[in-house]
Amino acid sequence: MGTVSSSPASADFRALLTPEGQSLLDALRDHDPAQELALATRLRREHPAELVSAALAQARLRQRAVAKFGPADAARMYFTPNGVEQATRTGVAAHRAESFRALGVRSVADLCCGIGGDAIALARAGISVLAVDRDPGTCAVARANVAALGLDDLIEVREADVTEVDTSAYDAVFVDPARRSAKRGRIFDPEAYSPPLSWAVSAALSAPRAALKIAPGIPHEAIPPEAGAEWISDAGDVKEAVLWFGTEPGRMRATLLPGPRELVGRGLPDPEVRSVGRYLYEPDGAVIRAHLVAEVAEQVGGGLIDETIAYVTSDELRVSPYASAYEINGQLPFNVKKLKVLLREREVGVLTVKKRGSAVEPEELRRKAMPKPYGKRAATVFLTRVAGAPTMLLGEPVSRAGA
Missing domain, CATH: 3.30.2130 (VC0802-like)
Known part of the structure; x- marks a missing residue:
């Protein structure tokens, strides 16, 4: 997901990428949060206090990220608090990447890439990715994730305003606008997204194929006529909706993960009301x-x-x-x-x-x-x-x- 604030990659984060920082993160891989105070006291005798604090914060984020990214990836990746909260769950991102691949897409401009969750899934599906975000700190984390997972040959992370990026060289565009604000929390007005939904739709219409990630509560009347819409649930929980452009406009579908299982709308009339049966x-x-x-x-x-x-x-x-x-x-x-x-x-x-x-x-x-x-x-x-x-x-x- 895109970010709405701008801050440089911190010295503390850069220090985590040094050999000393990596050694600390390895030592904290399976740390017990209940023993964190004693552990921090011991580690500060051997390492700079700021580096220990940064490593402990990253270790906590990695533990939170296991639910979305699985233990293997979470143990190698880097996160921000917003990144953990807003990143696409791996199963959902992999499903979308496979959908792009099935459409013949070989290159995607991932606009508002956040910490890189969707870009990683796309690359693992064999798709080359331009991952764009305007926040320097977020881009630094995304680059570290690309390197940690060995995907440098498929993903380019670029710090830029997505509204100024030329995507004409790519087979498809994926846009995940920021739907949260540091001051207001969750944003419900699509035109208050960053970038606004209207801009994202115009970017999608200019590409051969496109997908826009949106909140699942979007009213059906707000769906552009050029788009099909997919609602995705994972293990029974609705995670997101996606507007697809360049393929079957007006098609409504529900996808259930794992699976996937897909139910496609056929325009049936509303069922009749009847008494409660067995x-x-x-x-x-x-x-x-x-x-x-x-x-x-x-x-x-x-x-x-x-x-x-x-x-x-x-x-x-x-x-x-x-x-x-x-x-x-x-x-x-x-x-x-x-x-x-x-x-x-x-x-x-x-x-x-x-x-x-x-x-x-x-x-x-x-x-x-x-x-x-x-x-x-x-x-x-x-x-x-x-x-x-x-x-x-x-x-x-x-x-x-x-x-």
Whole structure:
């Protein structure tokens, strides 16, 4: 992701790249944060205090980065706090790189490259990359990552304003605008991105192929007619949306990772509303964001429990990779006291609360309805609406579809 502040590569970071800094990082590879104070005291007897502090900070960032980059890469790469938070998860970046490769792309201008996560994935797919960011410190980290992973022959990191870079020599453009501000936090207005979404779209339209990474909550009416859109979830969590240019405009799809599994929209009408059947299907978040609940309903032979709620119900069990299935064994109007009695009767000790179309907080309901375990059974309660009425549905998971 692009950065919005400008600061030179610090002397402390440069010191980490020296033999002494590398030795310190190696010594901290598996350090225990609980023992950090004692460790820091010992290391400061042998190394400059500033270098020890920088190495400890980098070691902490590497531990945080394992969740996104995996232990092998995280142990070799370099990070900034914003870089860890905003970088694309490796599985998602690899999927996008493979999508570019499948389109015949051999070179990409990665605009707003951040610490280089997407550039690395593109290079590993055999694509040459120009990685651009305007922040000197971020570029220094990206260069260090390219060198650490042995990708110098495929990635050029350039410090520049992305709006001034000539991308005409590249097969494709990838833009990941900054969607956070140091002062305002998360940015919801696409025109307040850095650079603005309108500029990113114009850059995409000038390239043979392009992909723009955007927030998954983008309204469908804000999607340019020249673009197709892909919503991506990883292990059930929606991670991002991507606008694709130069291929199948208007195509809406949901991609579920790992896999990948891809559901493509066919313009189906909204499913009919029906009474709650034996099974309830909870579509993956990417499916919901892509407005493809109708495609799931068709797969499972079901309908909606409410015209405004993305829960699908059916009387038969059909496995779909795009939804989780639950067997419903209780339905009652919203009433905490009645729910408490029911949980006690069923000897429930572990309660999962899901909600869609309800203002009640799950933790608040869990605390009131089950102040203590009533037994050892597990149950799931859905706080939702059925035909417009606040309703609680009790059920048990049948399977994670497609597992």
